[in-house]
Amino acid sequence: MLFRRSTFSGGIIPKEYKEKTRSLPIVTMPPPSRVIIHFSQHTGAPATPIVKLGDRVKRGEKIGEIGGSISVPIHSSISGVVKEICDLPHPISGERSRACIIESDGEDSPCPDFFLPGMDTLSIIKEAGIVGLGGAAFPTWVKLSPPKPVATLILNGCECEPYLTGDARTMIENPRAVLEGAEIMAEVLKAKVIIVAIEEDNHEAILKMKEAAREGFSSLIFAVMKRRYPLGSEKQLIASLLKREVPAGKLPYDVGVCVQNVQTAFAVYEAVRRNKPLYERVITVSGDGVSSPQNVRVRIGTPIDDVISFCGGYNGVPKKIICGGPLMGKAIPSPALPVVKATSGILIFSSAEREEVAECIRCGRCVAVCPIGLVPTFLYHLIKKNALKRAHEEGVKDCIECGCCAYACPAKIRLVESFKMLHDMRNRYERD
Amino acid sequence: MNETEVLIVSYAPHIRDRITVEKLMWSVVIALLPALVGAVYFFGLRVLMIIFLSVASSVIFEFLAQKSFGRKVTIYDGSALITGLLLGFNLPPACPYFLPVAGSAFAVVIVKHFFGGLGYNFVNPALAARAFLVVSWPSFMTKGFIPPRFGSLSGIDALTQATPLTLIKDTKTLSPTALAEVIDKLNSCDAIRNLFFGNVGGCLGETSALLLLIGAIFLLLSKVIDYRIPLSYLGTVFLISLINFLFVKPQPSPLFHLFSGGLILGAFFMATDYVTTPITPKGRVIFGVGCGLITMLIRLFGGYPEGVSYSILFMNIMTPLIERWTKPRVYGY
Numbered sequence: 001m002l003f004r005r006s007t008f009s010g011g012i013i014p015k016e017y018k019e020k021t022r023s024l025p026i027v028t029m030p031p032p033s034r035v036i037i038h039f040s041q042h043t044g045a046p047a048t049p050i051v052k053l054g055d056r057v058k059r060g061e062k063i064g065e066i067g068g069s070i071s072v073p074i075h076s077s078i079s080g081v082v083k084e085i086c087d088l089p090h091p092i093s094g095e096r097s098r099a100c101i102i103e104s105d106g107e108d109s110p111c112p113d114f115f116l117p118g119m120d121t122l123s124i125i126k127e128a129g130i131v132g133l134g135g136a137a138f139p140t141w142v143k144l145s146p147p148k149p150v151a152t153l154i155l156n157g158c159e160c161e162p163y164l165t166g167d168a169r170t171m172i173e174n175p176r177a178v179l180e181g182a183e184i185m186a187e188v189l190k191a192k193v194i195i196v197a198i199e200e201d202n203h204e205a206i207l208k209m210k211e212a213a214r215e216g217f218s219s220l221i222f223a224v225m226k227r228r229y230p231l232g233s234e235k236q237l238i239a240s241l242l243k244r245e246v247p248a249g250k251l252p253y254d255v256g257v258c259v260q261n262v263q264t265a266f267a268v269y270e271a272v273r274r275n276k277p278l279y280e281r282v283i284t285v286s287g288d289g290v291s292s293p294q295n296v297r298v299r300i301g302t303p304i305d306d307v308i309s310f311c312g313g314y315n316g317v318p319k320k321i322i323c324g325g326p327l328m329g330k331a332i333p334s335p336a337l338p339v340v341k342a343t344s345g346i347l348i349f350s351s352a353e354r355e356e357v358a359e360c361i362r363c364g365r366c367v368a369v370c371p372i373g374l375v376p377t378f379l380y381h382l383i384k385k386n387a388l389k390r391a392h393e394e395g396v397k398d399c400i401e402c403g404c405c406a407y408a409c410p411a412k413i414r415l416v417e418s419f420k421m422l423h424d425m426r427n428r429y430e431r432d
Numbered sequence: 433m434n435e436t437e438v439l440i441v442s443y444a445p446h447i448r449d450r451i452t453v454e455k456l457m458w459s460v461v462i463a464l465l466p467a468l469v470g471a472v473y474f475f476g477l478r479v480l481m482i483i484f485l486s487v488a489s490s491v492i493f494e495f496l497a498q499k500s501f502g503r504k505v506t507i508y509d510g511s512a513l514i515t516g517l518l519l520g521f522n523l524p525p526a527c528p529y530f531l532p533v534a535g536s537a538f539a540v541v542i543v544k545h546f547f548g549g550l551g552y553n554f555v556n557p558a559l560a561a562r563a564f565l566v567v568s569w570p571s572f573m574t575k576g577f578i579p580p581r582f583g584s585l586s587g588i589d590a591l592t593q594a595t596p597l598t599l600i601k602d603t604k605t606l607s608p609t610a611l612a613e614v615i616d617k618l619n620s621c622d623a624i625r626n627l628f629f630g631n632v633g634g635c636l637g638e639t640s641a642l643l644l645l646i647g648a649i650f651l652l653l654s655k656v657i658d659y660r661i662p663l664s665y666l667g668t669v670f671l672i673s674l675i676n677f678l679f680v681k682p683q684p685s686p687l688f689h690l691f692s693g694g695l696i697l698g699a700f701f702m703a704t705d706y707v708t709t710p711i712t713p714k715g716r717v718i719f720g721v722g723c724g725l726i727t728m729l730i731r732l733f734g735g736y737p738e739g740v741s742y743s744i745l746f747m748n749i750m751t752p753l754i755e756r757w758t759k760p761r762v763y764g765y
Contacts, residue, residue, distance in 0.1 A: 364711035
């Protein structure tokens, strides 16, 4: 048993809003009549479509082939017919990207053989299309084949975003599977230690995971963490647990660590032990704009509208719908957009007034909460003066977009927003 | 969903802390109230008139300046109110009534709005105005002190001609034995007690350390101000005066230095002004130490009896430089 305070510098302790859904069991939503599946649901190159218009596909059948050195394949989440392959708006990037619409045949018949016989574990994880389900959607197989030896696997059960309880419920309901998934990944990595990090107020998850760990998982270390956002962020979690800092421009394996989310571990378990590619995930549907907040297991590609209807529909008139958590999630323009692999939650708010922005009074709160050690107000003023290159070099390039600065600002200045816009601008510029 | 309803799309974060600029400013106003009540108690109702004039004129000048510069009128944010309050606190109780009005005009129009308004002034408006008044009307600013209702100007019954810090300056002309006698009295329990409770002459808001500390504790606990500047400021003053007390005889004690003059008011309410002090944690420590050093330099060796306001003004000017030196280390470098 290992007790640790979260020791990364900065951060905030926002109100949790988790009580609504933390005690509710995961409900499985029946397969929808139609899914919209994007070929780019992960960090890296989009998958290459291998289906044509009119093709019949089964649940779990591969419809997109791995599209590059950092990429994963994409699978159909229902059985039916490919109705359309076109560019559709993506709920995360906000841009149009290649997607296909599959209409259900109502049978939900599974694809008979997901994986070739004799495949090694890493190939199964790769073929299953598993990505980091915490929100970053980085291909898991890439993380599991580091160029340097990794001694420590951190199983990340720190769900630091308010409202979200999908990770918590997964740990409560499937602790054995989660731990087995972690063990599979540790084996692939040849990691010696698995650290299970859970926030201290997540009592039930801690209890269930420890209970499960007693049955044959002796090499686990449990770390009960003080609640603080953004603890679930890889770099902050590593700093808190191991007092190691990932050098700028490097990745966790450079300090001998691999961090994996608990739902990712569950997906790995299901792929390796249950022959099931990643075509569904648990999301939290919450906020004051939905009738019955719930944790739902949904098929990837389900239109968000359908998910909300499944949760009793809207409560009042929705003003804002967010994919992800309230601190880093994306507000979407239309509920017709689908759930993707990176969707950890759907939050519906019936009020979304934007506060008026006042002048910066230099109170220093943004400096105090920045987990990276930036001076957000200074960078903001550089951007305002159009000194974009300088702003980038003086810190925006290191910004992890956690939003602590904007959360804490008493003048309600859109700090992180301006950094994100600069990131977006540079990304677009570099791409074109 | 109704087709006519439009969803709001904005960048994260979608939730915000409830703190606002107004809440911060009004907290400071509330924290200054105990000392204001004390000032009325010690120096009479005249204090109310001075404070009323400085506050009202500050707010009016803010309104006029914002109107004439075409800025958004923000007189309800409490910022001008604080400037008026602090300026009033820095005036002698017997000063003429035009002084707070002239001071407010200088603080709000010249120091604050000529340099860009809230968030852009580079020195503390109330302190700059005080410096302006000291230079422009020195006699009103140095001779307007009156004894508190139940005590004497110096806080010692036998000596009544000056405030404690002025007394020390004047004693330099005294014979060594007379000097030792005065210092002894200033270090006595009675004198320190009078300083702590405020039963002593001085600017109207600075005399009672106790009442100022009550407000300061409220600001620290509610996280309106950071502990770094006051702690390093008072710590530096304490250390220097302790060394001075131990190795140079006869000298006033560290407690005398902590509770006399405007140190408590300055350290908790003016050296913590957001706009004119560093935003970096390390910078704040340097700022406080610098204030403490300069305060003690002026008190021990300078021509003025008190150095708090000039030390803070000087460090205000150093703030951009300090910030550049003390940028936090960025994760991963």
